[in-house]
Amino acid sequence: MVHMERVDLNLISPLAALLTERHVSRAAELAGMSQPAMSRALQRLRDTFGDELLVRAPGGYRLTPRAERVQQRLGAVVPRLETLFAPETFEPASAAEAFRIAGTDYASAFVPALFRRVFNESPRSTLEFGRWHDGIVEDIDHGRVDLLFHAAGSTSSGLRTEHLFDDPFRCVMARDHPLAGGEQPSLDAYLDSAHIVVGTVGGRQSAIDDPLERLDRPRRAGLSVPYHSVAAGAVAGTSLIATLPHRIAVEYASDPALRIVHAPREITPLRYHMAWHPRLDDDPAQRWLRDTVRGVLAGPAA
Numbered sequence: 001m002v003h004m005e006r007v008d009l010n011l012i013s014p015l016a017a018l019l020t021e022r023h024v025s026r027a028a029e030l031a032g033m034s035q036p037a038m039s040r041a042l043q044r045l046r047d048t049f050g051d052e053l054l055v056r057a058p059g060g061y062r063l064t065p066r067a068e069r070v071q072q073r074l075g076a077v078v079p080r081l082e083t084l085f086a087p088e089t090f091e092p093a094s095a096a097e098a099f100r101i102a103g104t105d106y107a108s109a110f111v112p113a114l115f116r117r118v119f120n121e122s123p124r125s126t127l128e129f130g131r132w133h134d135g136i137v138e139d140i141d142h143g144r145v146d147l148l149f150h151a152a153g154s155t156s157s158g159l160r161t162e163h164l165f166d167d168p169f170r171c172v173m174a175r176d177h178p179l180a181g182g183e184q185p186s187l188d189a190y191l192d193s194a195h196i197v198v199g200t201v202g203g204r205q206s207a208i209d210d211p212l213e214r215l216d217r218p219r220r221a222g223l224s225v226p227y228h229s230v231a232a233g234a235v236a237g238t239s240l241i242a243t244l245p246h247r248i249a250v251e252y253a254s255d256p257a258l259r260i261v262h263a264p265r266e267i268t269p270l271r272y273h274m275a276w277h278p279r280l281d282d283d284p285a286q287r288w289l290r291d292t293v294r295g296v297l298a299g300p301a302a
Contacts, residue, residue: 011048014041016078019071022054022061090284092122097285102130102139103149104200105227106272109167109247111149113296121292132200140277146286147293151200151207152271159275162290164297167270169208169263170249172235172242177259179241184262187217194222196231196242207270208243208263215266232258245270 017027018038028038046053049070054061063071090097099118103111111129118127130145139145140159148159171185179185179193191212198205203224212218222240225231231242232249236257249260274293280286 008044008048011041011045012074012078014038015045015070016074018042018045018054019063019067019074022063088284090288092125092288094124095122095285096124096126097122098126098128099147099285099289100128100130100145101147101149101289102132102136102145104132105229106151106200106245106248107149108229109245110297113299114293117292117296118289122288134202140275143277146276146280147289148275150273150275152273158278160278160281161273161275164272164274164293167245167247167272169243169267169270170246171261171263172232172244172249172252173240173259173261174236174238175257175259177239177241179261180259182261185264187264187266190241190264191217191219193220193241194239195219196223196225196234196240197221198228198231198242198244199224199226200228205243208267211266211268217266243267 013031014027014033017031018024018041021027021030024038024042025035028035031038033041042054049066051066052064053067053070055064101111107129115127115129118125130139132148132150136145136148137159140148149164152163171179171190173180173193177193179189197209197219200206209219222238223231223234225234228244228248232244232252234240235242236255243263252258253260274290276286276290
């Protein structure tokens, strides 16, 4: 019995050429090899099969019975091997891919546009959008999530990460809030107020609270909520401030009960990323999905 680890797959092409042409020189030309290289390949094939394969006869070479049986089997094997080793492609119009993405509710600022683009270009594909949770990196490791949207510093360094955009923070407050008359409060004035904390990761709004804590100037939380939309909806009629990324805050700009101003300069913009497992680097469907994200964000406001 010949074990596969002892078989040189590079011999398949010369084998097919030799059995077809039944002539070393013509087989070499067909396979794009020199005649000496084809002669060496024939000898290796004879050693591998334990059979002469081609024997001299009047007018040329003839196939041995073993070679005839091998030639019949190659007719089925070679096309399968060509399919196996052919470059993979992804045709969105005909594909039926199941994409699994995840993120906090902040992603709602642009994922509806992503959904529309995916369904317009790949109508047979499906999307599942899951929520961020503390075990999300394990989900990516185990293939339960393909693509994650997240703020900087909130995932494992073992993932591929690509910066998508920066989003400055805005303060959303009641129209009659003491700070509503200005365009950008000082940090002291900002910290004198009570705040709504959006606990997106581990119950903290780390993109805001981390830099403030490094300054030893933490916020005073009057209310903690899990979603940006809940924070914006809880502001009216209170003295609380919700500090939200611009892409979320702008959705409430027309509400007459609210006022939106710039966050203190010490609060730097949110750096937003997408992340995926390295094993998905070269998958054609996943490359298309990531390119679609880039295309959506490069176009008009998502």
